[in-house]
Amino acid sequence: MQTDSVEITTLENGFRIASDRMDSVETVSLGIWVGIGTRHEAAAENGVSHLLEHMAFKGTERRSARDIAVEIENVGGVLNAYTGREQTAYYAKVLSDDVPLALDLIADILQHSTFDAEELERERGVIIQEIGQAEDTPDDIVFDHFQETAFPGQSMGRPVLGKAEIIAELKSDAIAGYMRSRYRPGNMVLSAAGRIEHERLVDMAMKAFDHLPPGGNAATDPARYQGGELRLARELEQAHxxxxxxxxxxxxxDYYASAVLSQLFGGGMSSRLFQEVREKRGLVYGIHSFASAWSDAGLFGIYAGTGEKEAAELMPIVCDELLKLPQDISDEEIRRASAQLKAGILMSREKTSARCEQLAAQILIHGRFITPAEIVAKVDAVTGADLARVARRLIASTPTLTTMGPVGNVMDLASLQERLKL
Structure with a gap:
């Protein structure tokens, strides 16, 4: 199948190989995206996806951890990875002539990692420090608490980094077993963007990925949004x-309408929240809205960092601005928010890394490539009536409120619900 510069090949075992050719560049970004993340973990193994991502770089049957680092840097390339709630990625960026090396490295770490016990002891210490650092960063960790409050007792609500006490106990065989049972051809995509020939990529991939266990997608429990309140009093300068x-x-x-609504409400300096809360009233340094989306769930939210004294005034204003959304959205605001979204989408197309990642994510989520023109058309199709409907839908749900720091002046959940009645 071919769409403009994009070609996709699906092998008999379900492994998908996708490329986006860009002849104007000298580099290639490529990687494996696996449809496995934190929400596929059992409670007793929370953090294993992230620990596995780290351990994949710590040695294989034919390369030490140092060998992996030296080989990619010998050609001026970069090799990295990340873990999300529904996906884990292992990716590289190299000059086009060095694609065979990058592909061999990624294939090696995903099929032949040894999970050496000594390396594991060192790396679990690194991750426990990473967890501690996140705990010391309130404007970061507050989002983990928010996620857990929105989806309590569920894998969707657990932290990507995991719990320190669980990480401290995970063994090599458990990590290796998790990889064997979850990393299957049917939920993996090899994606590449840049100066790359698709048929050559397919030929290399078929030879490199010859030790993947058979199988397809991994099941997970459906997400069940609940909402609620968590207040964590800490001695901090700001309430988060x-x-x-x-x-x-x-x-x-309503996915695209939600994205436009978030951009309009708190996505930039011209947004309603920024103008009303920061520019007009000076109540915060930072405030923004966000629309997080997964395969079967989403979260629409607002983050603000404010002083203890200002917190009392802040939340009623945020509530009032939310209540205005279903009844007062101008065509000018819609055009501006849509233009910002479209510009972000099209500007990102100038980078091989963004095109590679977008292509992989679209195939994992939708099973196909979605062209920029199709996305732009869907953004342009969003109307004021769509935004009003989505705003009412959001506000009608049970709120999730998470606060950290000097929280005494922050409106409680019951008061919020009373104030947000449409």
Whole structure:
């Protein structure tokens, strides 16, 4: 199948190989995206996806951890990875002539990692420090608490980094077993963007990925948004506040309307929240809205960092601005928010890394490549009536409120719900 510069090949075992050719560049970004993340973990192994991502770089049957680092840097390339709630990625960026090396490295770490016990002891210490650092960063960790409050007792609500006490106990065989049972051809995509020939990529991939266990997608429990309140009193200079609602998933017909609404409400300096809360009233240094979306769930929320004294005034204003959304959205605001979204999408197309990642994510989520023109058309199709409907839908759900710091002046959940009645 070919769409403009994009070609996709699916092998008999379900492994998908996708490329986006860019003849104007000298580099290639490529990697494996696996449809496995934190929400596929059992409670007793929370953090294993992230620990596995780290351990994949710590040695294989034919390369030490140092060998992996030296080989990619010998050609001036970079090799990295990340873990999300529904995906884990292992990717590289190299000059086009060095694609065979990058592909061999990625294939090696995903099929022949040894999970050496000594390396594991060192790396678990690194991750426990990473967890501690996140705990010491309130404007970061407050989002983990927000996620857990929105989806309590569920894999969707657990932290990507995991719990330190669980990480401390995970053994090599458990990590290796998790990889064997979860990393299957049917939920993996090899994606590349840049100066690359698709047929050559397919030939190399078929030879490199010859030790993947058979199988397809991994099942997970459906996400069940609940909402609620968590207040964590800490001696901090600012109160960190996240207020959110049951949002919209990537397959929902209102997905693009939700994205436009978030941009309009708190996505930039011209947005309603920034203008009303920061520019007009000076109540915060930072405030923004967000629309997070997964396969079967979403979260729409607002983050603000404010002083203890200002917190009392802040939340009623945020509530009032939310209540205005279903009844007062101008065509000018819609055009501006849509233009910002479209510009972000099209500007990102100038980077091989962004095109590679977008292509992989679209195939994992939708099973196909979605062209920029199709995305732009869907953004342009969003109307004021769509935004009003989505705003009412969001506000009607049970709120999730998470606060950290000097939280005494922050409005509680019951008061918020009373104030947000449409």
């Amino acid at each position: 506040i996240v207020l959110g609602f049951d949002g919209i998933g990537v397959h929902d017909p």
